[in-house]
Amino acid sequence: MPSLSQQPDRASSAKPDRHGPLPELLFVLTAVTGLVDAVSYLQLGHVFVANMTGNVVFLGFAAAGAAGFSAAASLVAIAAFLAGALLGGWLGSRWGGHRGRFIAYATYIQFFLFDAALVVSIKAADTSTGAASFFLIGLLAIAMGLQNAAARRLAVPDLTTTVLTLTLTGLAADSRWAGGDGPRPMRRLAATATMCLGAAVGALLALHFGTSSALALASALLAFNVVRAYRFPTSSEPWTVGT
Numbered sequence: 445m446p447s448l449s450q451q452p453d454r455a456s457s458a459k460p461d462r463h464g465p466l467p468e469l470l471f472v473l474t475a476v477t478g479l480v481d482a483v484s485y486l487q488l489g490h491v492f493v494a495n496m497t498g499n500v501v502f503l504g505f506a507a508a509g510a511a512g513f514s515a516a517a518s519l520v521a522i523a524a525f526l527a528g529a530l531l532g533g534w535l536g537s538r539w540g541g542h543r544g545r546f547i548a549y550a551t552y553i554q555f556f557l558f559d560a561a562l563v564v565s566i567k568a569a570d571t572s573t574g575a576a577s578f579f580l581i582g583l584l585a586i587a588m589g590l591q592n593a594a595a596r597r598l599a600v601p602d603l604t605t606t607v608l609t610l611t612l613t614g615l616a617a618d619s620r621w622a623g624g625d626g627p628r629p630m631r632r633l634a635a636t637a638t639m640c641l642g643a644a645v646g647a648l649l650a651l652h653f654g655t656s657s658a659l660a661l662a663s664a665l666l667a668f669n670v671v672r673a674y675r676f677p678t679s680s681e682p683w684t685v686g687t
Contacts, residue, residue, distance in 0.1 A: 464683030470603040478642020491517040493584040524582040528589025536597040544676030544684040550594040555666040557587035565656040
């Protein structure tokens, strides 16, 4: 019988969590995506601030003269999203080597942008048309472009936070029914359900209580991430090491 000193040290040989608390934060951002796209589509003139594929399609609809779609709103959303992604890329090139610092700084900026959008929505008499609508589209699309760039840089599998097409494709194409090994099916299903729930709650709030109520909830969710990420910039845990 081997002595205790000869037995393997299970604690030291345990594989560290490669992504640490990042999945938790990214699930929150996935819910925020559902919330904010519900608000933008239902209250800001049939436009998405997170789903750029939809905006490109809407731009085509508007060009063909379809009623209810604004080429200007889609273009503003796309341009602002690109600006946010550019900001996220800059943050990644500067602080991406430390994932904790990177996600913390990206979270702080996104929280500020959502709070600014909330203030605009409260003060505006009508958020569905005019300058207030474009202001909100711009602020929210910048925030979501930043979020998308951050999620892309962090590269946590199946948690892009804004796009579910590849997640759903992987769920089916990688399944055992298709001859694959079916990795992370519960995470993929959870990401899908989280965005759906966020969209349902966002639609309920936007339709019955107004734009500000949905944005307030989104800001509260981001506040959770802000508090959670407060100590990340000084963390030296293995998951913080950039790729």
